[in-house]
Each structure stands twice: as C-alpha cells, then as structure tokens.
Amino acid sequence: MAGATHVALIRGINVGGRRPVPMARLREALEERGYAGVRTYIQSGNVLLGAPRRAPATVATAVERALAEEFDVDTVVVALTADALRTAVHDAPEGFGEAPDTFHSDVAFLRPGVSSADALAAFGIREGVDTAWAGEGAVYFQRLSAERTKSRMSKVVGTPMYADMTIRSWTTTLALVAMLDDATD
16 A cells, blocks of 8 residues: 555543553554554654545544553544545645744644534634634634733633544644655655
8 A cells, every 4th residue: 555545633642641542552453453554643643544445434433442442542533534634734724834933823623524614613712812714624723822821722622512623733734744745755
C-alpha cells in the first residue's frame, strides 16, 4: 500500500497522566485488527493508518473499540480520509494559521453528519479575542495570543456538541498532512 488512507484523531489521551495509551502498543493493536502502515504523531492521539475501502465512521468505531479493549479508555475518535484532511487544510480561511505569534489557531474536526454551522454555534466567541469559521466537517477557531485567557473557545467543552468533535492545533494538523504527503512520495 502506498500510504495512509485515513487519519484517526483520538480525544484526550495521554494528557496530564490521564487515559494513558502507549503509542507503540496502540499501533500494534490496530495492526492486529487488520490496519496497515499504522503510524502515530506525538503522544496525543493522532494516528495515520491504511484502511482502503473502509468508511471513516467504520475506522473511528474500530479505533474506539481498540482503545476500550486494550487500554480501558472510552473517548471520542473522529476519523477522516487522508484526502478530507488535506481538503480541510486547503479550505482553511485565508490567512488562517499564518501568524502564530499573534494568534493561536485550532481546528475542531467533526464526526460525519455533524453540521459545522451547529458546531460553530457551540463555541463561545468573545469579540476582539476570538474568530471562528464553519468549514466542511470542521470549525476553524483563532484567538489572539495576547488575550487567550479571555477566549471563550473552551465553552464548547461543556456542550452536548463536544461529544461529536476533537480539536487539533493548526501546527499538528499541518504536521499530519506533511506525514501523509511524505508517505506518498
């Protein structure tokens, strides 16, 4: 196989000692379940894997099941095709993520079928601090770095909509696309 066909984004593992999941063992567990070329990026739940002809929802369910069975971890997994991740980067708002010294930029990736307009509404926006845009299967969120403690981005965590998303920094999102592109060269 030429490279990863899917990206699985796992929420809230290996954060502050909570929900520990060793990445080497996770890779093994997914390969044992028939996924090829499993690779991870940093310890916070970013998995690239080969799953030709499998729908993203099927991949997400399989990763969630592996987490529960192997590590006793119950959490949200949003899976998307490699092409969908590339499209999310390509379709980002103009200038998004281009001023990292001025803005903290993140992307909330949504489970299939979740309306990005509805997800956007779940985020708190503080005028002059926060800016957000709805995209295809994603919400782009940017906050002024100097005012980030005043940001309302974290408001989404307390909403029912949070069960259908996971958030990645723009830096991590770009790194995952770079890993996908490196694998296809």
